[in-house]
Amino acid sequence: MFARIWPLVRKEFQELRRDRYALIRLLVPPILQMLIFGYAATFDVSHVSTALLDRDNSQASRALVARFVDSGRFRITATAHRDRGITDALENDKAVVGLVIHAGFARELAGNGGASMQAVVDGTNSNTALIALGYVGQIANRYASDQAALRADSRQPLLYARLPQVGLQGRALYNPNLDGKWFFVPGVIGTLLLMMIVNLTAFAIVREREVGTLEQIMVTPIRPWEFILGKTIPAFLIGLAEAWLIGIVGVLWFRVPFTGSVWMLLLGTVLFLLGAVALGLLLSTLSRTQQQAFAANFFVLNPLFILSGFAFPIASMPDVLRWIAAVNPVRYYLVVIRATFLKDVGLSVLWPDLAAMAAIGGALLVASILRFHKSLE
Amino acid sequence: MTVDATTPDRIAVEGLVKRFGEFVALDGVGFRIRAGEIMGFIGPNGAGKSTLIRILCGLLAPTAGRAIVGGIDVARDPEGVREQIGYMSQKFSLYDDLSVMENLRFFAGIYRIPPSQRAERMRFALDMAGLAGREQALVGTLSGGWKQRLALGCAIMHEPRILFLDEPTSGVDPMSRRRFWDLIHTLSAQGVTVLVTTHYMDEAAYCNRIALIDRGRLVIEGTPAELKHHALGGQLLRVEGGELGRLLHDLPGEPGVLDVAAYGNALHVLMHEDADAAASLRHLLARRGLAYARIEPAEPTLEDVFVHMVGVARQPASAP
Numbered sequence: 001m002f003a004r005i006w007p008l009v010r011k012e013f014q015e016l017r018r019d020r021y022a023l024i025r026l027l028v029p030p031i032l033q034m035l036i037f038g039y040a041a042t043f044d045v046s047h048v049s050t051a052l053l054d055r056d057n058s059q060a061s062r063a064l065v066a067r068f069v070d071s072g073r074f075r076i077t078a079t080a081h082r083d084r085g086i087t088d089a090l091e092n093d094k095a096v097v098g099l100v101i102h103a104g105f106a107r108e109l110a111g112n113g114g115a116s117m118q119a120v121v122d123g124t125n126s127n128t129a130l131i132a133l134g135y136v137g138q139i140a141n142r143y144a145s146d147q148a149a150l151r152a153d154s155r156q157p158l159l160y161a162r163l164p165q166v167g168l169q170g171r172a173l174y175n176p177n178l179d180g181k182w183f184f185v186p187g188v189i190g191t192l193l194l195m196m197i198v199n200l201t202a203f204a205i206v207r208e209r210e211v212g213t214l215e216q217i218m219v220t221p222i223r224p225w226e227f228i229l230g231k232t233i234p235a236f237l238i239g240l241a242e243a244w245l246i247g248i249v250g251v252l253w254f255r256v257p258f259t260g261s262v263w264m265l266l267l268g269t270v271l272f273l274l275g276a277v278a279l280g281l282l283l284s285t286l287s288r289t290q291q292q293a294f295a296a297n298f299f300v301l302n303p304l305f306i307l308s309g310f311a312f313p314i315a316s317m318p319d320v321l322r323w324i325a326a327v328n329p330v331r332y333y334l335v336v337i338r339a340t341f342l343k344d345v346g347l348s349v350l351w352p353d354l355a356a357m358a359a360i361g362g363a364l365l366v367a368s369i370l371r372f373h374k375s376l377e
Numbered sequence: 378m379t380v381d382a383t384t385p386d387r388i389a390v391e392g393l394v395k396r397f398g399e400f401v402a403l404d405g406v407g408f409r410i411r412a413g414e415i416m417g418f419i420g421p422n423g424a425g426k427s428t429l430i431r432i433l434c435g436l437l438a439p440t441a442g443r444a445i446v447g448g449i450d451v452a453r454d455p456e457g458v459r460e461q462i463g464y465m466s467q468k469f470s471l472y473d474d475l476s477v478m479e480n481l482r483f484f485a486g487i488y489r490i491p492p493s494q495r496a497e498r499m500r501f502a503l504d505m506a507g508l509a510g511r512e513q514a515l516v517g518t519l520s521g522g523w524k525q526r527l528a529l530g531c532a533i534m535h536e537p538r539i540l541f542l543d544e545p546t547s548g549v550d551p552m553s554r555r556r557f558w559d560l561i562h563t564l565s566a567q568g569v570t571v572l573v574t575t576h577y578m579d580e581a582a583y584c585n586r587i588a589l590i591d592r593g594r595l596v597i598e599g600t601p602a603e604l605k606h607h608a609l610g611g612q613l614l615r616v617e618g619g620e621l622g623r624l625l626h627d628l629p630g631e632p633g634v635l636d637v638a639a640y641g642n643a644l645h646v647l648m649h650e651d652a653d654a655a656a657s658l659r660h661l662l663a664r665r666g667l668a669y670a671r672i673e674p675a676e677p678t679l680e681d682v683f684v685h686m687v688g689v690a691r692q693p694a695s696a697p
């Protein structure tokens with residue numbers, strides 16, 4: 001069954017070996033970009049000016065505020081006594097974030113219902129605000145779980161951070177030092193991998209079309225699925241090697257802890273690569289010239305990047321973009337990769353993301369097989 | 378005469394039309410090729426030769442008409458056809474960055490040549506291409522003639538019964554061309570049907586049959602001998618020792634003169650078939666006061682035939 005695929009795979013690697021710049025092309029950009037991204041694109045925030053309204057004024061609420069301040073992320077620049085005070089502080093640029101702890105916070109925390117607090121952000125500086133908001137959620141959650149741990153009857157109390165402007169309660173990740181790099185480095189691995197692999201495969205078929213070798217292959221009895229698989233497998237193996245390379249740089253250089261299961265990461269990477277390779281091949285079958293492939297590449301990769309949750313939370317996007325993001329394999333991979341790096345979550349949590357990637361990858365692969373006609377028209 | 382899958386000919390084409398948008402690349406082409414026959418297609422650039430071969434290989438779908446290759450309708454079952462054919466495209470299409478052996482191994486694998494026969498077939502193709510000893514050479518570093526022979530080797534490794542060769546000898550030196558045609562004749566003797574296109578007139582003479590194609594139409598078709606003797610529709614005379622420029626300028630359009638073409642230092646004049654064409658030409662030259670040394674009947678070459686026929690085909694009056 002694989003009789004015709006093996007010669008294709010071997011041929012791809014022979015061509016790669018003859019390409020003296022291939023190694024440089026495959027090694028240097030990901031490492032370089034990893035370093036640049038890792039340092040520059042941490043989107044890190046600290047000492048965010050914060051307005052505080054503590055309606056509870058209990059020991060519990062003060063402890064929570066202390067946590068915010070001690071994290072180094074927040075700096076209380078204004079203390080309000082009414083709701084107005086918060087809005088005023090934001091309007092007058094005295095603060096970027098407003099924290100409101102509702103009356104009864106301590107009681108709710110001790111009881112069964114979720115204790116509630118509220119965070120208000122200055123939307124004009126959305127990037128900082130959103131990241132700050134992420135930290136609000138994380139700090140509050142950690143406080144809540146610490147409180148829970150302290151109590152003998154460990155029925156799960158919930159600290160519910162009600163965030164009126166932006167609901168950022170998607171998947172807050174466990175990042176004990178609240179270090180931005182830890183959060184972003186796994187994301188960089190995912191997005192870099194996407195760019196490298198789609199780039200590699202988008203030209204795979206169209207180049208042969210331009211050179212003319214595709215015409216020779218088309219007159220052989222090879223089946224479209226054999227040809228597409230013959231192109232998929234080499235790109236897939238290269239992608240796997242790239243993933244390790246980038247991942248190892250991330251772990252060794254940025255000292256991101258790897259707490260999860262290597263097997264889970266491998267499974268996620270395999271499924272993600274399936275989608276990335278198939279997407280590249282689909283673009284390649286849709287293009288007549290390498291130039292078109294390049295344009296298509298650019299056109300597709302940017303939205304995938306933006307809608308991946310790498311920098312901008314998907315949960316806060318308009319519906320249409322959220323639907324598009326639902327078929328974006330990068331988005332699921334980022335969940336898997338962040339989860340396996342930063343916390344040890346298993347199949348029971350990650351299976352929806354894995355299943356989504358498998359479905360998307362499978363669909364794209366089928367699409368590119370159907371798209372590939374053995375015809376010059 | 379209709380073409381269907383039961384026809385004994387290896388290739389049978391009928392009313393083949395190919396349009397690219399408004400442009401008509403093939404305009405009702407029909408012909409047949411028997412097993413073991415070598416049929417050559419000759420025609421100017423853009424005549425539609427490559428388009429024809431691509432349709433027969435199932436790479437392009439015909440707009441109208443039918444093409445049966447190896448007993449199979451190409452438009453219906455291109456994959457069935459592909460098992461039986463070998464194809465050398467006009468543009469060199471092996472992998473330049475792979476070695477000779479790697480290319481052979483690749484196509485042997487794609488054609489699923491059984492492992493027991495693989496080594497022997499690759500050896501055969503290698504020897505045939507004369508590339509023994511250069512197995513490890515990168516194909517991109519080979520010269521034109523070697524490349525073409527290797528391409529032929531790759532195209533016949535799976536022992537196809539039908540071979541399509543699109544200008545296989547363009548850019549190849551005369552010695553290598555000669556060798557190439559010896560190979561084609563060897564294959565034909567083994568029963569392989571060959572459809573070959575070329576721009577070289579001398580090569581046309583190596584074919585069993587020749588078809589002249591111009592602007593998508595099959596102008597004329599027959600054995601080289603048939604074409605030489607019947608296609609001109611007149612008598613060919615050779616005029617020597619005259620003033621070429623004046624003769625070329627003055628003769629066309631004179632009564633009885635069908636065609637005039639320079640041929641080396643002499644002139645070929647095609648006269649109406651009559652009892653004594655040479656006498657009428659002498660008479661004509663005398664009347665116009667044109668000097669010459671000698672007039673004698675000339676054996677028409679295929680080039681004469683083609684130049685003449687393309688001219689006839691392009692005259693509006695003779696277009697059907």
Ligand SMILES: Nc1ncnc2c1ncn2[C@@H]1O[C@H](COP(=O)(O)OP(=O)(O)OP(=O)(O)O)[C@@H](O)[C@H]1O
Binds near residue numbers: 400420
């Ligand atoms: N895919 C295509 N789309 C549009 N026009 C095409 C296409 N392929 C060929 N043509 C046109 O059809 C005509 C015939 O082309 P073809 O390549 O068959 O000629 P040819 O006889 O092989 O010429 P040459 O001797 O130069 O190789 C040309 O005018 C060409 O421009």
Ligand SMILES: [Mg+2]
Binds near residue numbers: 427467543
């Ligand atoms: Mg051509």
